[in-house]
């Protein structure tokens with residue numbers, strides 16, 4: 043039974059793509075069949091896996107609004123159990139086009155009903171840094187949402203607005219939408235503010251926060267420049283270990 | 297003669313807000329009359345200056361689409377020569393509403409023609425992490441655009457797309473739009489990737505890159521949690537010094 047997880051936060055640069063790539067890779071090495079849908083026009087999940095596609099190649103945009111099927115759009119990655127539906131810059135057009143299409147909030151939800159997706163254990167939706175039509179489509183389609191939160195001042199601010207948006211999505215389109223968890227990212231244990239933000243997250247969202255905390259670790263920034271998940275770049279690093287722990291935590295809770 | 301500078305990059309978390317607040321503050325202590333327009337629905341420039349406004353208070357959204365004037369919307373900050381037109385979450389509605397308004401690309405440009413803005417030497421437009429209607433309005437209204445680029449792999453990727461977007465804006469709405477400069481941010485001299493990205497920026501964009509480089513510095517993350525520009529939080533820090541240098545560089549080139 044496939045589990046669709048949206049990775050979302052309208053605050054920019056909090057680790058949505060880094061979490062999508064590395065959590066998906068960590069689950070793939072546990073032999074879960076995992077698919078990443080790169081919904082961000084920046085297509086960082088695609089380039090972070092070392093994949094570059096031509097403008098005319100099948101991508102999430104054509105899959106969503108065009109006539110490309112899942113079968114012809116999904117491509118393999120460097121890991122046996124990890125596949126990708128690549129993103130492209132074309133997706134930037136979706137935001138303004140969707141405003142004029144009827145039922146535009148449920149486009150992705152309908153497309154994900156295709157039987158071709160049933161073979162996956164997890165489908166991760168990497169979202170852009172906004173709460174526009176792309177992210178709304180992801181939240182409408184998802185069983186749960188994973189919220190990376192950088193351990194910095196500005197990152198805490200937007201969290202309550204995101205949780206309110208989830209309430210709206212539940213009421214209007216997706217009553218079963220859960221929070222997979224709040225994931226503290228770029229945590230620096232030597233930094234007072236970092237510790238304060240983590241303490242605040244534990245205090246205000248005790249039942250939502252993951253036990254796993256992702257440290258600020260240089261390998262997480264370097265790995266995408268080699269087109270690899272951190273697991274294939276430096277498996278012993280704290281960055282790689284922290285995502286393996288997160289994958290184990292998610293599998294344990296089921 | 298007022299100079300309108302958009303601070304933009306669709307990549308999230310690269311230091312747009314941090315640059316807006318601290319460059320504006322550095323110019324204000326040089327006794328330039330500076331205004332910040334917080335165009336981001338996250339309203340981080342507003343909270344980063346320690347300002348919180350009620351839902352009904354005048355904000356950029358009402359100024360842009362409602363009937364609030366500049367005079368009644370602009371508020372003082374903790375620095376004599378720095379003022380703010382505060383942001384609010386209402387701005388999130390602008391993206392979908394603008395798609396239906398005629399001439400929606402030039403709404404801000406028209407509003408900035410108000411004589412109330414003539415008294416400012418610099419007006420900074422803090423943009424959200426996308427190239428939607430909000431950022432397009434900023435680019436159409438601006439004399440120049442300042443592009444913060446984090447010294448990380450993903451941040452380089454989106455730069456060529458942003459520069460292409462600027463070309464489109466020049467052709468369609470704003471022929472005089474210049475690049476104020478590309479500003480390397482969060483530079484860590486001990487980090488190989490950071491040095492490589494900086495070297496790449498210098499090689500590919502030699503005539504656009506600033507001499508000033510903003511280092512990764514903990515005070516830049518801490519200052520907004522005290523509602524202060526870094527200059528008022530820790531003036532001797534490398535973070536504060538780097539933005540003072542940037543202000544001097546911009547004033548020298550004129």
Ligand SMILES: Nc1ncnc2c1ncn2[C@@H]1O[C@H](COP(=O)(O)OP(=O)(O)OP(=O)(O)O)[C@@H](O)[C@H]1O
Nearest residue numbers: 054055056057058059060171228258259263308448
């Ligand atoms: N734990 C970490 N330690 C060090 N660097 C990290 C970590 N997580 C992410 N990074 C780096 O920080 C930057 C931002 O991360 P990422 O791009 O994954 O965030 P995002 O939320 O997907 O951004 P956007 O909002 O633009 O989509 C990237 O350059 C990434 O390599």
Ligand SMILES: Nc1ncnc2c1ncn2[C@@H]1O[C@H](COP(=O)(O)OP(=O)(O)OP(=O)(O)O)[C@@H](O)[C@H]1O
Nearest residue numbers: 054194308309310311312313314425482512513517
């Ligand atoms: N030079 C720096 N050194 C250390 N931390 C920094 C630096 N510049 C910014 N930061 C921190 O990094 C985070 C991202 O910066 P900021 O919010 O200014 O980026 P942004 O581009 O405005 O993000 P968004 O895309 O969400 O608008 C913030 O928590 C900020 O405090």
Ligand SMILES: [Mg+2]
Nearest residue numbers: 058059082086
């Ligand atoms: Mg991303």
Ligand SMILES: [Mg+2]
Nearest residue numbers: 312313336340
């Ligand atoms: Mg910002």
